Amino acid sequence: MNASPSVEVLQRDPAWLIEEIRRLKAERGAILLAHYYQDGDIQDLADFVGDSLELARAAQRANSKVIVFCGVRFMAEVASILNPEAEVLIPSLEAGCSLEDSCQPEDFRRWREEHPGAVSVTYINCSAAVKALSDVIVTSSSAEKILRQLPEDRPILFAPDRHLGAYLQRKTGRDLILWPGTCVVHEQFSLEALAGLRLEHPRALVVAHPECPEGLLAQADFVGSTSAILGFVVASPDDEFLIATEPGIIHQMEKKASGKRFIPIPGGSGECACNVCPFMKKNTLTNLWECLRDGRPTLRLPEELRLAALKPLERMLEMASR
Numbered sequence: 452m453n454a455s456p457s458v459e460v461l462q463r464d465p466a467w468l469i470e471e472i473r474r475l476k477a478e479r480g481a482i483l484l485a486h487y488y489q490d491g492d493i494q495d496l497a498d499f500v501g502d503s504l505e506l507a508r509a510a511q512r513a514n515s516k517v518i519v520f521c522g523v524r525f526m527a528e529v530a531s532i533l534n535p536e537a538e539v540l541i542p543s544l545e546a547g548c549s550l551e552d553s554c555q556p557e558d559f560r561r562w563r564e565e566h567p568g569a570v571s572v573t574y575i576n577c578s579a580a581v582k583a584l585s586d587v588i589v590t591s592s593s594a595e596k597i598l599r600q601l602p603e604d605r606p607i608l609f610a611p612d613r614h615l616g617a618y619l620q621r622k623t624g625r626d627l628i629l630w631p632g633t634c635v636v637h638e639q640f641s642l643e644a645l646a647g648l649r650l651e652h653p654r655a656l657v658v659a660h661p662e663c664p665e666g667l668l669a670q671a672d673f674v675g676s677t678s679a680i681l682g683f684v685v686a687s688p689d690d691e692f693l694i695a696t697e698p699g700i701i702h703q704m705e706k707k708a709s710g711k712r713f714i715p716i717p718g719g720s721g722e723c724a725c726n727v728c729p730f731m732k733k734n735t736l737t738n739l740w741e742c743l744r745d746g747r748p749t750l751r752l753p754e755e756l757r758l759a760a761l762k763p764l765e766r767m768l769e770m771a772s773r
């Protein structure tokens with residue numbers, strides 16, 4: 452007679468983990484929010500999948516007592532800032548972001564002091580402490596709209612992504628003073644690999660996220676936030692696309708536009724997996740299950756910091772919906 456599989460063996464079985472995650476989620480009355488860059492199996496377990504702006508709105512309106520946030524830490528912080536009633540859990544506290552790391556609060560404070568009178572517009576990919584020192588937060592889907600609403604006569608500081616800032620500068624004609632941060636994923640898409648893929652797929656359209664450098668964006672048929680790229684490929688009459696953003700998004704593309712072909716552009720030399728965000732991938736089925744089982748790690752900010760970071764976030768939500 453065969454012995455039943457041990458718990459350790461079951462814990463390595465995705466089907467068992469998925470079942471347990473569903474059960475624990477219901478037991479805890481939790482809502483699961485996931486970013487498009489999470490693995491497909493996590494996206495499929497989520498109650499809502501979206502980009503940073505959509506996830507911020509979803510967190511704000513969630514009326515569950517527990518929000519499990521499958522994304523990176525700054526996104527879970529935003530959920531906790533906008534919905535203090537909910538307990539916010541994140542499977543891995545190590546899910547950081549290279550943009551957040553590039554912009555430490557003390558350096559950012561000094562930078563602001565060096566530019567008195569400037570409006571500080573900060574990309575959501577930063578810590579709560581940097582948000583608290585900013586005038587308004589933006590996401591890649593709301594940044595252009597918000598910048599166009601700012602007074603013409605005030606200088607603008609844009610942090611921390613210099614490529615997104617430079618793209619917005621070209622789009623809006625506004626002169627931005629840029630912080631020198633970059634996304635470790637979007638900075639590395641290989642132009643050489645793209646050239647090779649174009650030869651293999653001459654009809655394919657190139658779609659890119661504005662965190663990519665100008666040289667890559669210059670080759671794109673469409674530039675937009677993750678959700679804008681998704682909308683574009685779904686609505687397009689074309690059926691083949693080269694993707695210059697984190698390939699987690701391809702899961703939703705294949706679900707929403709089955710029959711079309713989506714080819715990720717590699718990063719670096721073209722031989723590494725450096726187009727994959729190492730921070731987003733810190734969340735796994737196993738630590739999501741552990742997080743729901745144990746009710747931790749939780750993310751809670753000191754109230755003074757939360758309130759200070761709330762102001763520029765609320766300004767973003769208000770200006771983005773005008």
Ligand code: SF4
Nearest residue numbers: 548549634635636728
């Ligand atoms: S993809 Fe880039 S910007 Fe997004 S979380 Fe990863 S490192 Fe940060």
